[in-house]
Amino acid sequence: MPTLYLHIGMPKTGTSYIQKFLQENRNVLKEKGYVFPIFPEVPNVLPQRNARFLLHTYRDEKGKADKAKTLEIWNSNFDYISELFTKYDNMIMSEESIWGLNKKNNRFWKKLKKEVDNRGIDCKVIAYLRRQDLFEQSHWAQKVQEYETCTFNEYINGVSRDRLYYYTRLNDIAKFMGKENIIVRVYEKQQWGGTQKNLISDFFETVGLELTEEFLPPEKSVVNISLSGKYLAFKHYMNRYPERQAIRHKKDCLYKALGELAYRNASNTNYSKNVFLSQEETVAYLDKFKEENELVAREYLGREDGILFRDEVVVDEQKAEYTLEDFLDVANEVFTYQDEELENEKAVTRELRQQIKEKDALIKSQQSTIDWISTSFPKKVIRKIKNTFKR
Numbered sequence: 001m002p003t004l005y006l007h008i009g010m011p012k013t014g015t016s017y018i019q020k021f022l023q024e025n026r027n028v029l030k031e032k033g034y035v036f037p038i039f040p041e042v043p044n045v046l047p048q049r050n051a052r053f054l055l056h057t058y059r060d061e062k063g064k065a066d067k068a069k070t071l072e073i074w075n076s077n078f079d080y081i082s083e084l085f086t087k088y089d090n091m092i093m094s095e096e097s098i099w100g101l102n103k104k105n106n107r108f109w110k111k112l113k114k115e116v117d118n119r120g121i122d123c124k125v126i127a128y129l130r131r132q133d134l135f136e137q138s139h140w141a142q143k144v145q146e147y148e149t150c151t152f153n154e155y156i157n158g159v160s161r162d163r164l165y166y167y168t169r170l171n172d173i174a175k176f177m178g179k180e181n182i183i184v185r186v187y188e189k190q191q192w193g194g195t196q197k198n199l200i201s202d203f204f205e206t207v208g209l210e211l212t213e214e215f216l217p218p219e220k221s222v223v224n225i226s227l228s229g230k231y232l233a234f235k236h237y238m239n240r241y242p243e244r245q246a247i248r249h250k251k252d253c254l255y256k257a258l259g260e261l262a263y264r265n266a267s268n269t270n271y272s273k274n275v276f277l278s279q280e281e282t283v284a285y286l287d288k289f290k291e292e293n294e295l296v297a298r299e300y301l302g303r304e305d306g307i308l309f310r311d312e313v314v315v316d317e318q319k320a321e322y323t324l325e326d327f328l329d330v331a332n333e334v335f336t337y338q339d340e341e342l343e344n345e346k347a348v349t350r351e352l353r354q355q356i357k358e359k360d361a362l363i364k365s366q367q368s369t370i371d372w373i374s375t376s377f378p379k380k381v382i383r384k385i386k387n388t389f390k391r
Contacts, residue, residue, distance in 0.1 A: 001122045002085040005207045006051060009096030010163065012138045013128035013187040014199045019048040019094050020218040021200055028214050034207070035088040039077050051095035053077055054112065082119050092207060099127065100163055102172075109176035125177050126206055129296070130187040131309045132164045132289050133282050140276070144236045145227050145255060152276040156285075166308075167292035170300060184300040188311050231258045233322045234330040257337045258330075279315040286313060 009015050022029065022036040029036055042052045058069040084091060101108055116123040130138075140148065140155045150158065163169055174182055183206055185191075187199075194201025194211055201211040227235055235258055277285060294306035301308070 001120060002088075003090050003122045003124060004081070004116065005090065005092045005124050005126055006098075007092065007094040007126045007203075008051075008098035010099040010128060010130065010135070011096045012135050012142070013096075013130050015094065015096040015128075017218065018200065018203055019046075019050075021215070022092060022094070023048040024218050025215045029092075029209075030088065031214075032209060033088055034090040034092060034209065035084050036092050037080065037084055039080070040073065049095050051093035051098065054095065055097060055101075055108070078115055078119065081121075085121065090207065099169070102162055106172065106176065109173060113176045122181075123177060124181050124183055124207075125173060126183045126185065126203075127170065127173075128185045128187045129166050129308070131286070131311065132161075133277060133285050133313075135164065136285075137276050141227065141232055144232055144239065147239055148236070149239045161288075164289060165292050166289070167295040167299075170296065179300075182300065184296065186301075186308060186310075188309060190310055227255075227258055227262050229262075230322050230326045230330055231262045234258065234327055237327060253338075254334065257334045257341075261330075261333050261337060275315060277315065279313075282313060282315055 007015070007018065023038070026036050026038075037050055038047050039050055039053055041047065042049075042056050045052045045056075053073060056070070058066045058073065060066045060069075081091065098108075112123070136156055137152070140152050143155075148155070170182060170184065171179075185202060185206060189197075192198055192202040194203075194205040196211055198211075200215075200217075204211045235255065238254060293308040297303040297306045297308040
């Protein structure tokens with residue numbers, strides 16, 4: 001039976017990197033009998049998130065849900081999946097937002113299970129789990145990079161934590177997909193397996209592949225910009241202004257500048273980590289999930305000791321606190337960076353103007369030659385013809 005490996009995250013577990021790796025190594029994967037399909041574009045979603053269509057609702061020009069189009073694309077994509085399974089035994093699809101579905105979305109799993117069963121597909125669901133306190137801090141930092149204005153404490157106390165109760169979430173999925181079809185992996189370096197003991201080799205081991213030199217890592221340019229320390233704190237402070245809230249981070253020149261500065265200073269800065277919980281707060285926060293984490297370890301990973309996360313819970317830095325002087329330092333760095341960018345743009349403009357000037361001179365020279373030929377050449381021809389007849 002053909003096997004579909006559905007990678008559902010959770011978020012902040014290297015999902016984007018895995019997706020990009022799979023996309024850029026599609027040809028090598030095919031040689032191994034695995035296909036990572038690319039489907040028709042889902043608006044505003046990168047193509048490597050190839051399972052996104054499973055969730056997407058298409059809308060008409062008025063913004064109203066277009067159920068007919070949504071169903072049409074669902075069926076069309078699954079017809080394509082069935083066609084691919086005539087050539088390949090294994091398929092990998094990925095979309096991290098699937099992890100965020102709650103009980104109200106059980107119809108999603110019911111619909112998916114019915115589809116794969118009808119088509120004779122064995123579906124394995126892969127979930128990577130990250131220690132809850134580390135996920136929360138990383139996820140809040142990501143939201144700040146975009147537009148978030150609330151504090152970290154407001155964030156962790158103000159929204160539902162349902163998706164962090166891993167045992168409950170996995171059981172909700174297992175009700176439809178079958179517990180035997182759920183593969184749980186832990187997002188900790190010391191627990192990664194495979195030939196190279198890194199995230200990709202761990203994922204490959206999960207789907208029955210081996211990471212070899214044939215596979216090439218993604219270009220560094222695709223790695224997400226990650227703010228930390230004083231740069232993240234400065235962005236959080238600036239987010240409170242209404243004119244900045246209207247700017248999505250990918251189009252935000254401040255985000256770009258801070259990201260470049262954070263990257264430049266990554267190796268020589270004292271602000272390399274985001275610490276928003278003290279040691280005591282971290283232990284107390286994780287205690288809420290202790291029982292469920294133990295159940296996941298025992299029932300989904302077969303660990304009698306009930307230990308899901310093996311990294312020691314130690315906060316070796318103080319909670320991040322920054323002064324006005326820190327913010328002024330960042331502002332000065334941003335202004336300096338923008339001045340550098342402006343000078344670079346001016347240099348490019350000067351070079352382009354010089355190229356245009358040289359091309360204009362060449363065109364004038366060529367035009368002069370053309371003018372000379374157009375006025376002189378006929379007279380010479382006539383003179384030559386006359387001389388020929390005279391002979």
